[in-house]
Amino acid sequence: MKKPPLKKFYDLIRFVLLTTFIFYISMLLLDYYLPSSNHGISFFFFNITATNHTQVRKPSTISINSSEIRNYTTIVNATHHEGEIRKNNLSPPPPPPPPLNITKNIEVVAKPPKEKFDPCSGRYVYSYDLPSIFNEDLVKDCKSLNKWFNMCPYLSNLGLGERVIEKSRRKVLLKNSWYVTNQFSLEVIFHEIMKHYKCLTNDSSLASAIYVPYYPGLDVGKYLWDFSISRRDETPKKLMNWLREKAEWKKMMGKDHFMVGGRTGFDFRRGSEDESDWGTKLMFMPEASKMAILPIESSSWDNDFPIPYPTYFHPSKDKEILQWQERMRKMKRNYLFSFAGAPRPNSTYSIRNDLIHHCKTSKSCKLLDCYVNNINYCDDPVHVIHVFQLSVFCLQPPGDSYTRRSTFDSILAGCIPVFFHPNSAYKQYLWHLPKNGSSYSVFIPQQDVQTKRTIIQDTLSRFSKEQVLAMREQVIRMIPSIIYRKPGSRLEKFEDAFDVAVKGVIQRIEGIKRKELL
Structure with missing residues (x-):
C-alpha cells in the first residue's frame, strides 16, 4: 500500500x-x-562563532633565528586567544601546539681585547734637547776642561775613554769592555746611555721623570782656578732661565726633573759670594734646589743622591758580567790587604800616611804607590785591578773628599772594602749598596788608627774563612749595580748603576706626588 x-x-x-x-x-x-596532520598535511579550522580563522601550518624540522621565534610566539598566542573565545562560547579549547625542533642562532659576543702590557709603564723618561752650550760644546772644547791635563782622550768613545790594550801576559782583564775611564766623565757616559734607554720617550706627558742632560762637572772644571765666581755661575744661570720657560718645568715646578753631576756635591755648593770660595752655586739656585741632583758624592742635602763613580769596566752583554764574576770567585788572593794611593804629606786629618807606613811594614799588605818615576800607576786599570785581585781586603780611607773611585774598583775586583769614615760609603750610595754595611765591608774608625788603638792587620786577621767567603760573595754579587754598561747596549739579566739610578729617581718622584695628593 x-x-x-x-x-x-x-x-x-x-x-x-x-x-x-x-x-x-x-x-x-x-x-x-583533529589537529594538523603529523605527515605534513595542513588543515583549516573554522570557528563556528564567526571568529576570524587562523591558518596554522605544522612544518617538519626547521631552523629559525631569534626573530622567527618571536613570530612563532605571536602565532601561538593568537591560537590560544581563539581557543579562549571558543571556550567562552562553550567550545572546547584547542590542543597545545606540537613540539618544534628549533635550532637557535646564538649571538656570541666577543670579549673586548685585553690592553697590551706596557713594560715601560711608570718608567718613561723624557730627555730635554738642550742647547749645545750645556753639553756638546763642552766635550768639543775638551782641551780646556782641566787646568792640569788634557781631557780629550778620556772623553773619547762616548765618554768611556780609550780602550785598554793589555800588554802583559798575566791577562788581568777580559779582552773587551775595558777602558781608561776618568772619574769625572760620568755626565757624558750617563747621557750616552740615556740616548738608548729602552723607556726613553719623546712625549713628555708620558714621562715619570724629566732628564736634564747638562754637564755641570765638566763646566765648573774649566773655571775652578783663576776665574771669577760670576763666570763660574754664568752657564748654570742660563740653564735655569731656559728651564723656567718650558711647559715640562711648569707641570711640577721642576720636582720631577733630575740631572747628573760628575763631581762631588761640594763642587756645586758654593755658600758665599767670596771670590776665593770654591766651586759654583748651582745647587743653591732656587730651580736646582727642586730637582734631584746625582753627583758622585753627596753633600748631605735633601735633593742630592750620589751614584757610583765610573769604573773601567763597561760590558755590553750579560755574559761578560757573568764571566768576570766567576773569574773573581776563583781568584787566588795572596795578600790579606792592600792599599792603592798617594800620600798626603801636608794633611793633618788624613790617615793615608799611617796606612802607607803600616802597609810597607807588613808582609801581608800589597802597596800600589801611585807615582813612581813620574808615572801614575793608579790611572792604569791593569795595575789597579791586579793589586785588588790579589787582596782579600782593600783599604779605602778618605781622599780629597770622603769618597774614592777606588772603592768601586775594589768591589769590581772582588776585594772587600775597608772604610774608616761612614761618609765614605754607608751614608752615600743608598740606592746602589746594601743597607747592611757589614755584609760586604769592614769598618774601622779613623781615630782608632790615628791613636793606634787598632792595628789593621790584627783586626782583619780575626775574620774567619767563612766570614770572608760570605763577604766576598756579597761583593761579587754587587758588581752589576756599580758598573755602567757600554752606551748603546742593553743588559737583560742585570741592572747596572744607570738602571738603579733611574729607578731611584722615579721612586723619589712618585713619593713626592703621593705626598702632594694627601
Whole structure:
C-alpha cells in the first residue's frame, strides 16, 4: 500500500534535518579533535562563532633565528586567544601546539681585547734637547776642561775613554769592555746611555721623570782656578732661565726633573759670594734646589743622591758580567790587604800616611804607590785591578773628599772594602749598596788608627774563612749595580748603576706626588 504524498514529504524533511544535524555534530567533533596532520598535511579550522580563522601550518624540522621565534610566539598566542573565545562560547579549547625542533642562532659576543702590557709603564723618561752650550760644546772644547791635563782622550768613545790594550801576559782583564775611564766623565757616559734607554720617550706627558742632560762637572772644571765666581755661575744661570720657560718645568715646578753631576756635591755648593770660595752655586739656585741632583758624592742635602763613580769596566752583554764574576770567585788572593794611593804629606786629618807606613811594614799588605818615576800607576786599570785581585781586603780611607773611585774598583775586583769614615760609603750610595754595611765591608774608625788603638792587620786577621767567603760573595754579587754598561747596549739579566739610578729617581718622584695628593 502506497504512502500518502504528504507523509512522504514529512519523511523527506526529517531526513534532511537529521542529516544536517549529524553533519553539524561531526564538524564540531572534527574541529575539536583533529589537529594538523603529523605527515605534513595542513588543515583549516573554522570557528563556528564567526571568529576570524587562523591558518596554522605544522612544518617538519626547521631552523629559525631569534626573530622567527618571536613570530612563532605571536602565532601561538593568537591560537590560544581563539581557543579562549571558543571556550567562552562553550567550545572546547584547542590542543597545545606540537613540539618544534628549533635550532637557535646564538649571538656570541666577543670579549673586548685585553690592553697590551706596557713594560715601560711608570718608567718613561723624557730627555730635554738642550742647547749645545750645556753639553756638546763642552766635550768639543775638551782641551780646556782641566787646568792640569788634557781631557780629550778620556772623553773619547762616548765618554768611556780609550780602550785598554793589555800588554802583559798575566791577562788581568777580559779582552773587551775595558777602558781608561776618568772619574769625572760620568755626565757624558750617563747621557750616552740615556740616548738608548729602552723607556726613553719623546712625549713628555708620558714621562715619570724629566732628564736634564747638562754637564755641570765638566763646566765648573774649566773655571775652578783663576776665574771669577760670576763666570763660574754664568752657564748654570742660563740653564735655569731656559728651564723656567718650558711647559715640562711648569707641570711640577721642576720636582720631577733630575740631572747628573760628575763631581762631588761640594763642587756645586758654593755658600758665599767670596771670590776665593770654591766651586759654583748651582745647587743653591732656587730651580736646582727642586730637582734631584746625582753627583758622585753627596753633600748631605735633601735633593742630592750620589751614584757610583765610573769604573773601567763597561760590558755590553750579560755574559761578560757573568764571566768576570766567576773569574773573581776563583781568584787566588795572596795578600790579606792592600792599599792603592798617594800620600798626603801636608794633611793633618788624613790617615793615608799611617796606612802607607803600616802597609810597607807588613808582609801581608800589597802597596800600589801611585807615582813612581813620574808615572801614575793608579790611572792604569791593569795595575789597579791586579793589586785588588790579589787582596782579600782593600783599604779605602778618605781622599780629597770622603769618597774614592777606588772603592768601586775594589768591589769590581772582588776585594772587600775597608772604610774608616761612614761618609765614605754607608751614608752615600743608598740606592746602589746594601743597607747592611757589614755584609760586604769592614769598618774601622779613623781615630782608632790615628791613636793606634787598632792595628789593621790584627783586626782583619780575626775574620774567619767563612766570614770572608760570605763577604766576598756579597761583593761579587754587587758588581752589576756599580758598573755602567757600554752606551748603546742593553743588559737583560742585570741592572747596572744607570738602571738603579733611574729607578731611584722615579721612586723619589712618585713619593713626592703621593705626598702632594694627601
